[in-house]
Amino acid sequence: MSGAFESGARKGEVATGTTIMAVAFEGGVVLGADSRVSTGTYIANRVSDKVAALHDSIYMCRSGSAADTQAISDYVRYFLASHATEINRPPTVKTAATLARKLCYENKDALMAGVIVGGYDPIEGGSVYVIPLGGTLMKMPFAIGGSGSTYIYGAVDANYKPNMTKEECQEFVKKSIAHAMARDGSSGGIIRLVTVDATGTTRDYIPGDQLPYGP
């Protein structure tokens, strides 16, 4: 995933120039994002929520065009709700990711959206799926995305360890996003953290003056 899509934005379009991240642990997932939404150099929203709920235990981190990613998450939320009613059990993260990927791939010409779908289901436990610009679907132990992610590839590769606990994942996400926010002009504000596991979902935020790293 590169930040090159920034130059492809339509004039005056609101973009979530962003840092998003999700890490899976055995019983769930930690998702994180910054909160800056910019139109060019103007920060349209400094406290936005880029981690959208798709279902009780499935979330989507959004990067790219704010409008496109909101539309995608709204559609997936609607499809997933109908699907959950039809199969009469919680939907799987794989299904949520497959639905999102179908939208992103079939409409690739019109959309500018890089998303990360993460959550918990009783079948697979915690899973992370990343869908970059063209509409590929990749299941990964962890994923980063958005323009800020380019600055932290080295850091996450160095700091990631398999089989981390929930708390270790939370620290890993917080530190990584803080580093990206320090270097990427399009990322900033606060860090929003969502932790999903079998017991439910916890939403948390780290205020901009209490980041683990940064000026």
Add this chain to the structure above:
Amino acid sequence: PILEFLPTSISTTMSSGAGYDLSPTTFSPDGRLFQVEYAHKAVENSGTAIGIRCVDGCVLGVEKVLLSPLLKAGSNKQLHTLGPHHGMAFSGWAPDARQLIDRGRSEVQSYEETYGSEIPAEVLAERMAQYVHYFTLHGALRPFGVGAIVAGYDPETKKHALHMIEPNGVQYRYFGAALGKVRYLMLSCAPSRL
């Protein structure tokens, strides 16, 4: 030989269609759709199909009526695969069954393409039943003269299930199901053996 001793079909005791049985889109004054009931007749008078849900899987069986000694043995398959973990047996009008099988196969594939996992048996049965039902409310179409027994396994929940779809478009989940000529005999003996 056992077929000769079956009781006559109960249709002789029903009231006649008398003009309300020409189209599936016409109810009779007593609230019946005669065309759909006649479709059930087509199933009742056909070769038997049976399905049983066991603790460790489902079993489907059909009576293979040998139409001619000239038919090659092993041809004319009567048990049909709908997907890697789904199959069906039918009783009734064979060409209609062909269409329902194709629809079932395409539902299995399209569900996997859309949702990324295998279709649960109850969803497949419901989709096929809705398709069958569609043909009971069109003036230009006739109902399916087919009953289908569908067995499926869901690798995610690790559960198997047996469903039966009737020509009027209902489907239910069963421990044991039977269609066709000897269905009453089978249904009377099955519960004691399950």
